[in-house]
Amino acid sequence: MLALARLLGIGLVVLTVIYFSLSLYSRRVRRDKLEREWDEEIGAGDREAFVRAGLKQYDGSLRRKLILGVYIVPLSLMMLIIYLTNFH
Structure with a gap:
């Protein structure tokens, strides 16, 4: 159980860095x-106001929300692998 907590903790830190x-x-793009x-x-006009x-x-926008997939996809796959390994 401690190993899972450590894996989740490190994983969330790495995913947070990737997300940001x-x-x-x-x-920027x-x-x-x-x-x-x-x-x-x-x-013509105010460029900074336009930007x-x-x-x-x-x-x-939807693109901004899709970036949250950085958290959802890896965590879902990890939970699926854990479930299939232990209970299937």
Whole structure:
């Protein structure tokens, strides 16, 4: 039981680092796309307000929520493997 707790603890720390890295990367890519869109298509007005509004819209998007799969998929697979190993 202690080994499972240690595995879960270390796993959650690693998954948290991966989640934050992936989240920051995805947000940076979105910011770059918004800035490029501003430069190529709009070019007039307040660029920072446009980027800020786009990032606010991104915060509520499905892509942002899908990044939580970093936690769900590995933990689900681990629980499935434990179940199949012990009870099947």
